[in-house]
Structure formats: C-alpha cells, structure tokens
Amino acid sequence: MKIKLNPDKEIVNTIKEGLKKMGGYCPCRIEKTEDNKCMCKEFKEQIADPNFEGFCHCMLYYKEK
Numbered sequence: 001m002k003i004k005l006n007p008d009k010e011i012v013n014t015i016k017e018g019l020k021k022m023g024g025y026c027p028c029r030i031e032k033t034e035d036n037k038c039m040c041k042e043f044k045e046q047i048a049d050p051n052f053e054g055f056c057h058c059m060l061y062y063k064e065k
Contacts, residue, residue: 002064003047006055015060028058 005012018027025032026040035041043056046063053065 001047001050004062004064006059006062008059011059015058018058026058 006015015027019025019038021027022032024037026036026038029036029040038058039061040057043061043063046052046054046056050065053063055062
C-alpha cells in the first residue's frame with residue numbers, strides 16, 4: 001500500500017489553499033467536523049480496505065494497492 005499526492009499539481013495547490021482557508025478541514029465538505037478534517041475519516045476507512053485503490057473525496061491523495 002502506498003499513499004501519494006495527486007500528480008496534478010494544480011489540483012494539489014487548489015486543495016491545499018482550500019485547506020488553509022478552512023483551517024485543515026476538507027474544502028469539499030460543508031460541515032466542519034472532526035470526520036472532515038484532512039486526512040478525513042472517509043479516506044482513512046478507504047485506506048483500511050485492502051481492496052480499495054483510488055483518490056480521496058477531494059482528489060488530494062491517491063491510495064495504491
């Protein structure tokens with residue numbers, strides 16, 4: 001398993017700017033809850049799934065098998 005940043009630098013920069021503005025919370029989510037703090041609960045659960053390969057909700061991170 002390997003987790004890496006999206007290879008698209010424009011997406012990474014946009015999401016990182018959004019994270020700064022949102023105080024570390026996912027800029028793709030409306031609610032500011034601990035579940036939406038980057039790295040979000042949804043992606044942590046996806047990471048735990050050995051069969052999951054793909055991007056997190058906001059496309060910042062990618063998990064390889």
